[in-house]
Amino acid sequence: MGVSVFKTLRSKTAKTIYVILAAAFFIGFGILSSLSPKNTMKSIKISGEKVFQDEFFLIMKELERTDSEISKEEIENQAFETLIARKIISKEIENWGLKLSHEELLAMLGSQAGISTRRDYINFLRSQGVSQKSFENYLRDSYNFSKFQDILVRAETVGDTEVFQEYLSRALGTRYVTIAEIDRSKFKVRVDQKEIERYYILNRNEFKIGEKREIWIAKFDTEEKARSFSGNQTSFSDFSDFENSATRIGGKATSVILGKEASSQNPTFAPFFAETATEGVLAPPINVGNEWWVIKIHKIYPERIAELKEAEDKIREKIITQKVFLKVKEILDNQKDKIKSQEEFKKIFSPYSSSIYEDTFLPYLEAYPKVEFQPELSSALISKEENFVFPKPIENKGNIFVVFVGKIIPDPTKISDFFIFDIQRNFQNIVVREISNMKIEPKSKQEAIKKLLGNM
Numbered sequence: 171m172g173v174s175v176f177k178t179l180r181s182k183t184a185k186t187i188y189v190i191l192a193a194a195f196f197i198g199f200g201i202l203s204s205l206s207p208k209n210t211m212k213s214i215k216i217s218g219e220k221v222f223q224d225e226f227f228l229i230m231k232e233l234e235r236t237d238s239e240i241s242k243e244e245i246e247n248q249a250f251e252t253l254i255a256r257k258i259i260s261k262e263i264e265n266w267g268l269k270l271s272h273e274e275l276l277a278m279l280g281s282q283a284g285i286s287t288r289r290d291y292i293n294f295l296r297s298q299g300v301s302q303k304s305f306e307n308y309l310r311d312s313y314n315f316s317k318f319q320d321i322l323v324r325a326e327t328v329g330d331t332e333v334f335q336e337y338l339s340r341a342l343g344t345r346y347v348t349i350a351e352i353d354r355s356k357f358k359v360r361v362d363q364k365e366i367e368r369y370y371i372l373n374r375n376e377f378k379i380g381e382k383r384e385i386w387i388a389k390f391d392t393e394e395k396a397r398s399f400s401g402n403q404t405s406f407s408d409f410s411d412f413e414n415s416a417t418r419i420g421g422k423a424t425s426v427i428l429g430k431e432a433s434s435q436n437p438t439f440a441p442f443f444a445e446t447a448t449e450g451v452l453a454p455p456i457n458v459g460n461e462w463w464v465i466k467i468h469k470i471y472p473e474r475i476a477e478l479k480e481a482e483d484k485i486r487e488k489i490i491t492q493k494v495f496l497k498v499k500e501i502l503d504n505q506k507d508k509i510k511s512q513e514e515f516k517k518i519f520s521p522y523s524s525s526i527y528e529d530t531f532l533p534y535l536e537a538y539p540k541v542e543f544q545p546e547l548s549s550a551l552i553s554k555e556e557n558f559v560f561p562k563p564i565e566n567k568g569n570i571f572v573v574f575v576g577k578i579i580p581d582p583t584k585i586s587d588f589f590i591f592d593i594q595r596n597f598q599n600i601v602v603r604e605i606s607n608m609k610i611e612p613k614s615k616q617e618a619i620k621k622l623l624g625n626m
Contacts (some may be wrong), residue, residue: 172471178300190519203328212459212460212622213621213622213623214610214611214612214618214622215609215610215611216254216257216609216612217609221253221257221304221307221621221622222301222303222304223459223621223623223624224299224300224301224304224305224459225237225250225253225300225305225307225308225522226233226250226303226622226623227299227300227306228298228300228308228565229308230246230249230251231244231255231522233245233248233249233456237385238330241309242534246619246623247615247619250312250615250618250619250622254610255315256312256314256315257311257610259311259314259315259318260310260311260314260315262318263317263440264314265317269312269337269452270310270314270535271558272541272610274311274357274535274537274539275306275309279608292429293426296424296426296428297426297428297429297431297432297436297439298436299436299439299458303483307441323601330540336580337552339580339581340533340552340553340554340580341533341534341552342533342534342580342581343533343578343579343580343581344530344531344533344578344579344581345530345531345533345551345575345576345577345578345579346529346530346576346577346578346579347528347529347530347531347551347573347574347576348512348515348516348526348528348529348573348574348576349525349527349528349529349540349571349572349573349574350515350516350519350520350522350523350525350526350529350571350574351523351524351525351526351540351543351569351570351571351575352494352498352519352522352523352524352569352570352571352572353523353524354490354491354494354520354570356522356523356524357493357494357522359490359493359494359497359579361486361490361493363491365373365489366478366482366489367478367484369485369488369548370481370482370485370555371396374475375475377475377476377480377484378473378475378476379432379471379474379475380473381429381430381470381471381472381473382427382428382429382430382470382471383427383428383442383443383467383469383471384425384426384427384467384468384469384470384471385416385425385426385427385428385439385465385466385467385468386406386409386412386423386424386425386465386466386468387423387424387425387426387463387464387465387466388412388415388416388421388422388423388463388464388465388466389416389421389423389424389461389462389463389609390416390419390420390421390455390461390463390464391420391421391460391461392462393455393457393462395419395421395462396421396455396462396463396464397421397454397455399415399416399419399421399452399455399463399464400451400452400453400455400464401494402456404523405450409423409425409468412466412539416464425468426558427471430443438456438458441453442465442467442586447467448467449464449467449468449470450467450468451466451467452464452465452466453465453466459624467470487606488568491565491568491570493563494570495563497572498522498570498572499562499563500561501518501519501522502561502562502563503561505518505559506558506559506561508586509558509559509574510557510558511557512528512557512576515559515574531551533548533551533552533578534548535548536548536550540564540566540569540571541566541571541573544564547560547564547573550575551568551575551578554578555575556575556576556577556578557574557575557577558574558575559572559573559574559575559578560572560573560574560575
């Protein structure tokens, strides 16, 4: 069974569009013109922009998780069609002024994957076996495509064209907000040892530390160098010794600590999380992209529950945040109906805030700087109402925010005829128009897939 690129939709329009999409690919590849690739790098070019194989592999993994029964050939074809479709729709979305910034991408990623520091992000990318550029392109295109689907569903179900146009002009407009970042030190809250112990007893699983494996990787540009290194089964005193040995042969080395999830996220690491995998042995070289890797499991850290002493500071911070959150909510409940202006908002929350700042949010998004993924806030931002306080505090990574929702500036100029008239016909026009204008190198679909797979 194939996986539709509109797999999250079950509507009549979605099914029609998928048929159109398949036809557009058939027509489009017959009229594409392009130059032959000038090198053997594992990438293709779409309208002059390189798309590397790691972005393609991310889509393949996504489709594999969706349907385990699909054949390898079907996955490859569906992944390529999905890649092109997302590029087309993402470009269309960005033409409406909905381009996600780097900060907004990271805000979205942080809320979904628990990433709060640059180091977290680097480790996440390593665990995925993907470059930053490819991953952010994948994330941006996937998000734009999913939001495009949301709009299609909205267009189908709203029933009234004028109501839908009004909704869309708000969603694509600009909402002025004022945000109070709460200073927890302004609230006198106490946490005694018994509270900490009680929290620990009731929430022990929250402090589970999953099995980790410290993995050393030596990377080389040729198989010969990698085999020379792996043949040297001497013990290394520390990572510096391992790194120096790799450098002498013309390689480089890195060390990562990964959890078990890395084995499912990146097939490269799967063998090193098998029960039979042991510490201290240099594995035979494996080909990863344009490199040859020699991997060693330096140390296995078994799963365990953190001791109370280890978790104590974290628990104290959690309890303080909970207590402050409740106090802020109490203030909101008592004052929200009285706050009708930015000045009143600042007057009430200034005594409790470390900072109060003004910003503009795109209502269409569901992830915003600092507060991150907040679909309920997104709904409030799209509403017709103005000059009100979002009715509950927002807690994110121990920080607490209160949001005043100000004026909205709708932007009806971004509504295209695509939404107003015939959805199916205009979608077909978008795909056929864009795919016929695209220059894809290499020019045939199968050649492009082979190149992305590294088979040519």
